Amino acid sequence: MALIQLEKLSKSYGRGNKAVPVLINLDFTFNAGEMLAITGKSGSGKTTLLNLIGAVDFADSGRYLFNGEEKRFRSVSDGVRFRAKHISFIVQHFALIDDFTVYENVLMSLWETPTKPHERKKKVLEVLERLEILDLKDKYPPQLSGGEKQRTAIARAIVRKPAIILADEPTGALDAAAEKNTMDILKELHAEGTGIIIVTHDPEIAAQCDRVFELSKG
Amino acid sequence: MSFILRNIRRMSFAHWKSNLLIFIEMAVCTAIFFIMLHNYTLAQHTYDQKLSGTVRAQRVAINLQDVTKFGELLPGSTLYDVAQKVQRDILESPDWVAYETFSLTSIPYSRDGFPTEIPEEFMEEFGYSDFCDTLLRGMLLYSPTYMTQNGLRVSEGRNFEDADFEEIDGPSPVIIGSELSPYLNVGDVITSSNTMDGINFFDRQAVVIGILEKDSFTVVQEGDVDINKTFVLPAAFADQGGSEFRLQALLSGGVIVPHDKNLDIQDKLNQITAKYGFYPFSIQPVNMNEVIDATIVSQKNLVLLSVLAILTSSLAILSVGTVLLRRTRKDTPNICIFLMSGIPLGKIMTSILIDLLFWGSLALLPSLMLSWTEYRAFLIPMWQLLLFHYGALLITYIPIIPTLGRINLDYNIRAGGE
Numbered sequence: 001m002a003l004i005q006l007e008k009l010s011k012s013y014g015r016g017n018k019a020v021p022v023l024i025n026l027d028f029t030f031n032a033g034e035m036l037a038i039t040g041k042s043g044s045g046k047t048t049l050l051n052l053i054g055a056v057d058f059a060d061s062g063r064y065l066f067n068g069e070e071k072r073f074r075s076v077s078d079g080v081r082f083r084a085k086h087i088s089f090i091v092q093h094f095a096l097i098d099d100f101t102v103y104e105n106v107l108m109s110l111w112e113t114p115t116k117p118h119e120r121k122k123k124v125l126e127v128l129e130r131l132e133i134l135d136l137k138d139k140y141p142p143q144l145s146g147g148e149k150q151r152t153a154i155a156r157a158i159v160r161k162p163a164i165i166l167a168d169e170p171t172g173a174l175d176a177a178a179e180k181n182t183m184d185i186l187k188e189l190h191a192e193g194t195g196i197i198i199v200t201h202d203p204e205i206a207a208q209c210d211r212v213f214e215l216s217k218g
Numbered sequence: 219m220s221f222i223l224r225n226i227r228r229m230s231f232a233h234w235k236s237n238l239l240i241f242i243e244m245a246v247c248t249a250i251f252f253i254m255l256h257n258y259t260l261a262q263h264t265y266d267q268k269l270s271g272t273v274r275a276q277r278v279a280i281n282l283q284d285v286t287k288f289g290e291l292l293p294g295s296t297l298y299d300v301a302q303k304v305q306r307d308i309l310e311s312p313d314w315v316a317y318e319t320f321s322l323t324s325i326p327y328s329r330d331g332f333p334t335e336i337p338e339e340f341m342e343e344f345g346y347s348d349f350c351d352t353l354l355r356g357m358l359l360y361s362p363t364y365m366t367q368n369g370l371r372v373s374e375g376r377n378f379e380d381a382d383f384e385e386i387d388g389p390s391p392v393i394i395g396s397e398l399s400p401y402l403n404v405g406d407v408i409t410s411s412n413t414m415d416g417i418n419f420f421d422r423q424a425v426v427i428g429i430l431e432k433d434s435f436t437v438v439q440e441g442d443v444d445i446n447k448t449f450v451l452p453a454a455f456a457d458q459g460g461s462e463f464r465l466q467a468l469l470s471g472g473v474i475v476p477h478d479k480n481l482d483i484q485d486k487l488n489q490i491t492a493k494y495g496f497y498p499f500s501i502q503p504v505n506m507n508e509v510i511d512a513t514i515v516s517q518k519n520l521v522l523l524s525v526l527a528i529l530t531s532s533l534a535i536l537s538v539g540t541v542l543l544r545r546t547r548k549d550t551p552n553i554c555i556f557l558m559s560g561i562p563l564g565k566i567m568t569s570i571l572i573d574l575l576f577w578g579s580l581a582l583l584p585s586l587m588l589s590w591t592e593y594r595a596f597l598i599p600m601w602q603l604l605l606f607h608y609g610a611l612l613i614t615y616i617p618i619i620p621t622l623g624r625i626n627l628d629y630n631i632r633a634g635g636e
């Protein structure tokens with residue numbers, strides 16, 4: 001069964017006669033454990049779709065089914081609860097808290113889970129180890145390279161073992177080596193059963209996924 | 219460490235300038251409010267002490283214009299009969315309340331006549347120590363009106379009644395000043411002794427019926443008279459209850475309190491004296507000036523201080539609120555990252571509130587220290603200060619709520635890279 005099913009989803013930005021439709025009657029399916037690439041031209045609505053999936057933004061019409069159950073997100077808090085249970089985000093610009101250490105940035109993901117404090121610590125250290133940034137744990141993001149920041153962001157995304165990771169151009173700000181490293185990690189997670197949706201306009205990255213969902217403008 | 223604590227620690231470093239500003243503003247504002255409150259409390263105290271009750275309207279003391287005429291007022295003479303008619307008209311006039319002035323007396327005191335030893339400071343030293351150990355201060359009254367008209371109340375026992383001023387057998391009633399209360403209780407009987415000014419006080423007894431309220435005083439032409447160490451008695455105790463004494467106490471220094479403040483008292487008195495062909499009176503305001511000044515000054519101060527306090531606190535609330543709002547807006551990218559990571563808005567708001575209360579509470583310290591170093595005690599009601607302080611802080615927090623409630627995550631996440 002599809003893990004996520006979007007039916008006749010529409011989304012426009014702005015109001016009244018200034019409204020710009022971005023997604024119109026879009027149908028979208030995502031199966032559990034799948035690795036999916038969303039591609040399309042710039043401005044075609046890739047980020048918009050990803051934000052709708054992650055309940056960061058809300059559709060104007062259409063149905064959102066998660067595990068066959070209809071979801072109605074109305075407020076920021078609905079989205080927060082939903083993400084805390086099922087979804088992690090990775091964005092192009094990392095979205096790290098500059099005044100938190102690498103350790104704290106990763107720990108952040110576990111604060112709302114029922115994990116016990118000493119287990120949290122263990123889990124965070126494990127993930128940092130796995131992403132080879134354990135020695136950076138007491139550093140602050142401004143002291144890191146782009147690749148290290150992205151690995152911190154990935155660590156934060158995976159530490160609570162979500163069902164799905166949503167990645168919006170995760171390699172957009174990285175060089176070739178760091179890009180490969182990031183993709184390797186994502187593929188590894190996929191192999192472990194985590195569902196992954198990557199927004200990208202790089203055909204090479206799309207080719208590494210199980211399936212490609214192409215958005216055409218309008 | 220939970221999110222809330224970590225976030226507060228983060229904000230303390232990241233927003234230290236804002237926090238310092240909040241601290242200083244709240245400290246200054248609360249200190250001003252504290253000083254205002256303190257002055258208010260003091261003024262209130264003065265007011266309670268000096269101006270309690272509504273009885274102290276403008277009042278005048280009356281006297282014969284020619285004081286030598288008193289010599290002619292001998293009981294039995296025609297003039298004496300006329301004077302008694304004048305006395306009755308003055309006492310019974312519907313235009314005012316009139317009462318006799320008090321007279322002071324000294325009560326010879328022998329140590330064995332009292333249940334408890336009374337310390338030296340309550341004694342009057344007249345050098346009569348060969349007659350008795352020493353003398354106590356006594357104040358003689360002619361009617362209970364004196365007590366009510368001067369706002370003199372008892373904190374224990376009862377006040378004087380009309381019956382206390384009639385001919386009575388047995389001990390005379392006495393009301394004692396509050397400072398005497400450690401030595402005498404209601405119901406105690408004191409026995410005077412020896413002869414004073416030709417009066418044989420030997421075995422004369424008085425029973426304590428009441429204790430005056432703390433800080434009692436009475437006003438005469440010359441100013442306030444402290445009566446906290448005084449024994450207040452009906453004049454009969456010192457053989458001065460006779461009608462000639464009562465007459466004298468009214469016509470020479472008796473007090474008139476008009477019902478209508480604009481009443482021409484002199485004119486009314488002239489009508490009475492003209493009616494009986496009696497000597498004219500002069501009137502003189504009883505010295506209430508001090509008291510009236512005190513009221514005006516403290517009322518002015520209170521208004522001024524209140525206006526100042528409202529002004530400063532409004533300014534402080536406005537500026538602390540602005541600082542806090544700007545600080546929170548600047549922190550929006552981080553708040554969005556928290557929301558993306560699944561941390562609920564409620565917890566984020568709580569951490570901001572606790573942070574504010576923490577810095578705000580620090581701002582209380584200067585005022586508390588001021589109170590302690592200045593007065594060695596927290597003189598003012600603490601709850602008022604705390605209510606004001608935390609009330610102001612909570613008001614500054616209010617704009618945060620809709621601002622965070624309206625946050626557009628999508629928009630902020632897209633803007634994240636820039």
Ligand SMILES: Nc1ncnc2c1ncn2[C@@H]1O[C@H](COP(=O)(O)OP(=O)(O)OP(=O)(O)O)[C@@H](O)[C@H]1O
Pocket residue numbers: 013014020022040041042043044045046047048049201629
């Ligand atoms: N807040 C907004 N208000 C108005 N229009 C918006 C808003 N956010 C996005 N849009 C518009 O919606 C359209 C889709 O944007 P979106 O970011 O989803 O595109 P994208 O496919 O991710 O593009 P890119 O590949 O450049 O990231 C764009 O035309 C954009 O201008």
Ligand SMILES: [Mg+2]
Pocket residue numbers: 046047048168
């Ligand atoms: Mg995009």
